[in-house]
Amino acid sequence: MSNNVKPKYQKIVFELQKSITSGEYKAGDRLPSEADLVESYSTSRLTVQRAMKELQHLGLIERRAGSGTFVRRMDQAKGHSFGLLIPGLGETEIFEPICQAMACAGRVGGHALLWGDTTQTTGNREQQTKELCEYYISQAVSGIFFAPVELMPNKDEINRWIINSLDKARIPVVLLDRCFSPYPQRSRYDLVGIDNRRAGFIVTDHLLRHGCERLVFLAVPYSAPTVDARIAGFREALETFSISAGKDWIHIGEPDDAVAVRETLDTIRPDGFVCANDMTAARLMRTLEQLGVAVPDQIRIAGFDDVKYAGLLGVPLTTVHQPCREIGEVAIWTMLDRMAHPALPARDILLSCSLVARRSCGSHTCHESSTS
Amino acid sequence: MSNNVKPKYQKIVFELQKSITSGEYKAGDRLPSEADLVESYSTSRLTVQRAMKELQHLGLIERRAGSGTFVRRMDQAKGHSFGLLIPGLGETEIFEPICQAMACAGRVGGHALLWGDTTQTTGNREQQTKELCEYYISQAVSGIFFAPVELMPNKDEINRWIINSLDKARIPVVLLDRCFSPYPQRSRYDLVGIDNRRAGFIVTDHLLRHGCERLVFLAVPYSAPTVDARIAGFREALETFSISAGKDWIHIGEPDDAVAVRETLDTIRPDGFVCANDMTAARLMRTLEQLGVAVPDQIRIAGFDDVKYAGLLGVPLTTVHQPCREIGEVAIWTMLDRMAHPALPARDILLSCSLVARRSCGSHTCHESSTS
DNA sequence: GAGTTCAAGTTGTTATGACAGCTTAGCCCA
DNA sequence: TGGGCTAAGCTGTCATAACAACTTGAACTC
Numbered sequence: 001m002s003n004n005v006k007p008k009y010q011k012i013v014f015e016l017q018k019s020i021t022s023g024e025y026k027a028g029d030r031l032p033s034e035a036d037l038v039e040s041y042s043t044s045r046l047t048v049q050r051a052m053k054e055l056q057h058l059g060l061i062e063r064r065a066g067s068g069t070f071v072r073r074m075d076q077a078k079g080h081s082f083g084l085l086i087p088g089l090g091e092t093e094i095f096e097p098i099c100q101a102m103a104c105a106g107r108v109g110g111h112a113l114l115w116g117d118t119t120q121t122t123g124n125r126e127q128q129t130k131e132l133c134e135y136y137i138s139q140a141v142s143g144i145f146f147a148p149v150e151l152m153p154n155k156d157e158i159n160r161w162i163i164n165s166l167d168k169a170r171i172p173v174v175l176l177d178r179c180f181s182p183y184p185q186r187s188r189y190d191l192v193g194i195d196n197r198r199a200g201f202i203v204t205d206h207l208l209r210h211g212c213e214r215l216v217f218l219a220v221p222y223s224a225p226t227v228d229a230r231i232a233g234f235r236e237a238l239e240t241f242s243i244s245a246g247k248d249w250i251h252i253g254e255p256d257d258a259v260a261v262r263e264t265l266d267t268i269r270p271d272g273f274v275c276a277n278d279m280t281a282a283r284l285m286r287t288l289e290q291l292g293v294a295v296p297d298q299i300r301i302a303g304f305d306d307v308k309y310a311g312l313l314g315v316p317l318t319t320v321h322q323p324c325r326e327i328g329e330v331a332i333w334t335m336l337d338r339m340a341h342p343a344l345p346a347r348d349i350l351l352s353c354s355l356v357a358r359r360s361c362g363s364h365t366c367h368e369s370s371t372s
Numbered sequence: 373m374s375n376n377v378k379p380k381y382q383k384i385v386f387e388l389q390k391s392i393t394s395g396e397y398k399a400g401d402r403l404p405s406e407a408d409l410v411e412s413y414s415t416s417r418l419t420v421q422r423a424m425k426e427l428q429h430l431g432l433i434e435r436r437a438g439s440g441t442f443v444r445r446m447d448q449a450k451g452h453s454f455g456l457l458i459p460g461l462g463e464t465e466i467f468e469p470i471c472q473a474m475a476c477a478g479r480v481g482g483h484a485l486l487w488g489d490t491t492q493t494t495g496n497r498e499q500q501t502k503e504l505c506e507y508y509i510s511q512a513v514s515g516i517f518f519a520p521v522e523l524m525p526n527k528d529e530i531n532r533w534i535i536n537s538l539d540k541a542r543i544p545v546v547l548l549d550r551c552f553s554p555y556p557q558r559s560r561y562d563l564v565g566i567d568n569r570r571a572g573f574i575v576t577d578h579l580l581r582h583g584c585e586r587l588v589f590l591a592v593p594y595s596a597p598t599v600d601a602r603i604a605g606f607r608e609a610l611e612t613f614s615i616s617a618g619k620d621w622i623h624i625g626e627p628d629d630a631v632a633v634r635e636t637l638d639t640i641r642p643d644g645f646v647c648a649n650d651m652t653a654a655r656l657m658r659t660l661e662q663l664g665v666a667v668p669d670q671i672r673i674a675g676f677d678d679v680k681y682a683g684l685l686g687v688p689l690t691t692v693h694q695p696c697r698e699i700g701e702v703a704i705w706t707m708l709d710r711m712a713h714p715a716l717p718a719r720d721i722l723l724s725c726s727l728v729a730r731r732s733c734g735s736h737t738c739h740e741s742s743t744s
Numbered sequence: 745g746a747g748t749t750c751a752a753g754t755t756g757t758t759a760t761g762a763c764a765g766c767t768t769a770g771c772c773c774a
Numbered sequence: 775t776g777g778g779c780t781a782a783g784c785t786g787t788c789a790t791a792a793c794a795a796c797t798t799g800a801a802c803t804c
Binding site: 183195197201202236237239329341352 | 425569577600605607619702705717719720724
Binding site: 379380381415416417418419422436437438439440 | 756757758759760761765766767768
């Protein structure tokens with residue numbers, strides 16, 4: 001005489017499970033609230049809650065206090081599709097190889113990468129980025145790799161809009177290269193990038209070892225927090241040489257502004273520049289050439305990123321190499337791991353990077369020149 | 373801000389977990405009955421039951437109606453075994469909860485954690501650590517979690533010896549909390565820890581917002597690179613307040629040295645100290661008390677780690693909380709992932725941490741009644 | 745138009761109380 | 775002594791009640 005009276009909460013579990021797997025509720029859909037279920041099953045809230053807890057442990061649903069209960073995105077048979085939301089793709093040079101590596105690593109696992117074009121000349125970039133974001137949401141991608149917008153006065157607003165949209169759609173996000181929150185804060189997302197503080201230290205240390213004593217760090221306005229980290233490393237390296245940075249050794253401005261550059265040269269009398277990235281360094285070099293200042297003889301220069309043309313400039317540029325391939329691989333892994341373990345806390349995942357010494361720092365150990 | 377109110381049932385889960393993983397209850401043992409727990413925790417049966425359910429889902433216990441609750445014997449067959457190589461285990465306070473979390477997370481996957489004792493009073497620590505390392509190698513563990521030695525003049529040599537040994541044995545390593553290389557360098561191993569630069573920034577920023585204008589960072593000699601990162605954050609925060617740190621604002625010395633502390637007070641005239649960790653802060657507070665300096669009225673103090681006794685000092689200590697549980701979980705997943713993908717580059721995996729404001733910083737907005 | 749406040753709705757946590765079903769140990773009786 | 779029975783103790787299930795914490799969107803203010 002098997003007791004046919006099944007626990008009431010198991011009945012609820014069973015029926016909801018059926019509704020979910022049969023497709024009545026799809027991924028991301030909101031289930032009826034506890035109050036609704038209490039009524040429709042004429043039971044107590046505790047019982048409903050217990051059923052929900054079971055479903056949660058089964059990994060079928062996801063609950064959010066204040067918001068509701070949602071069907072979790074199922075681990076599809078094999079392949080996921082991920083969206084790339086990278087406003088500067090094609091311009092910054094470093095994201096292209098990163099995406100390449102992601103596509104390659106993704107193919108191994110049977111995943112697809114959607115490339116969105118945000119570099120069309122028509123329309124403004126803000127609009128394009130938002131539209132691409134909405135497109136990805138409509139396509140119900142499994143996750144999105146996002147490189148926050150920078151170098152725009154209203155970057156915070158745009159980034160917040162995007163993140164809010166993705167949050168509402170409950171799409172997991174992995175940040176690439178940088179966070180969108182102002183520094184001491186931390187977003188709730190994983191971030192994959194390089195250790196910018198270490199990079200700043202390495203490149204500054206290199207210049208100091210080659211005889212520099214008065215260095216200026218140059219960055220354009222509205223830069224990302226990555227630049228702050230590079231500045232921190234810059235300061236730290238100076239400190240190890242017992243050099244205390246003057247007030248204006250961190251200069252925020254345009255490298256094309258010949259007047260401002262001239263003034264900086266005259267007031268601070270630096271013997272070297274650390275530029276926030278290679279693009280800034282390249283533009284500064286052109287300005288210095290116009291001003292008749294010789295690189296590296298009078299002023300040494302270094303940058304970050306190791307973009308393709310860094311070694312092809314009039315004076316090959318010393319810089320820090322971004323391990324783009326590795327960043328891409330790790331980013332894919334991070335996304336998959338995040339989908340498998342949603343409860344893990346947000347992680348900053350930093351990779352190491354290496355110095356590429358060229359002539360602009362006056363190095364005697366580099367390959368390109370030997371002016372011993 | 374600091375979310376000190378933990379659910380009661382989670383506390384029960386945590387304590388029972390600890391009792392199980394520490395071996396107080398062995399496999400097959402019967403745990404106290406619900407009624408017993410209701411009494412000893414002075415709570416309701418529902419709460420106890422909820423805690424039990426959690427432990428059941430974690431796979432730690434097995435319940436039989438009418439009989440009792442029993443510790444499940446774990447399946448040693450399929451899991452890996454990992455070694456914990458943590459020289460200061462039991463002293464630093466922060467590694468204990470980290471290991472606890474690792475043991476729990478590992479148990480879910482059927483993995484075993486070997487705890488090595490390096491705190492015996494006989495023999496020196498160096499010898500013990502090396503012996504433990506050799507023991508793990510002889511046991512052919514699948515991986516080792518290593519917290520490099522610090523605070524010893526020959527720490528570099530010891531760490532190198534250990535790493536070389538593990539390298540020869542081809543045993544994967546995940547570093548906990550800190551790297552063993554001097555700063556700008558980077559080891560070839562994954563590292564799991566907190567974002568010390570951000571932590572340094574947060575705590576310094578907090579003191580500055582409460583009116584401090586002249587701060588000293590105090591650390592003992594031979595500290596790990598984590599302290600350098602905290603100093604970098606310290607400097608950065610000062611910078612955002614347009615305060616340029618004086619030469620001696622970074623003070624390396626013993627907090628017990630009353631003469632040196634007196635001299636620092638007289639020459640720099642600080643209105644606050646940021647100490648490299650809670651232990652340093654606690655010792656400094658005692659010295660200041662001897663010198664008749666009032667905390668926080670004359671000098672504000674803050675530390676790092678949020679060790680257990682931080683809130684129990686004469687003047688409760690403002691500090692930065694280390695998310696030990698999260699570090700442990702992430703460490704286990706990192707190790708498993710590393711074994712699955714040996715080709716991925718080395719990663720620094722940093723977690724975020726939060727400020728715990730108590731009286732030593734002179735904050736009036738805090739609630740120091742956190743410790744029950 | 746952007747930020748703030750506020751109210752309604754949702755889940756999270758805990759207390760109290762009750763009964764049902766299962767297991768074990770010990771007692772009683774043959 | 776062996777077998778069955780029973781009482782005690784355990785977990786499983788469910789109802790009612792209340793407050794806390796969080797989210798969202800709409801109304802509101804600057």
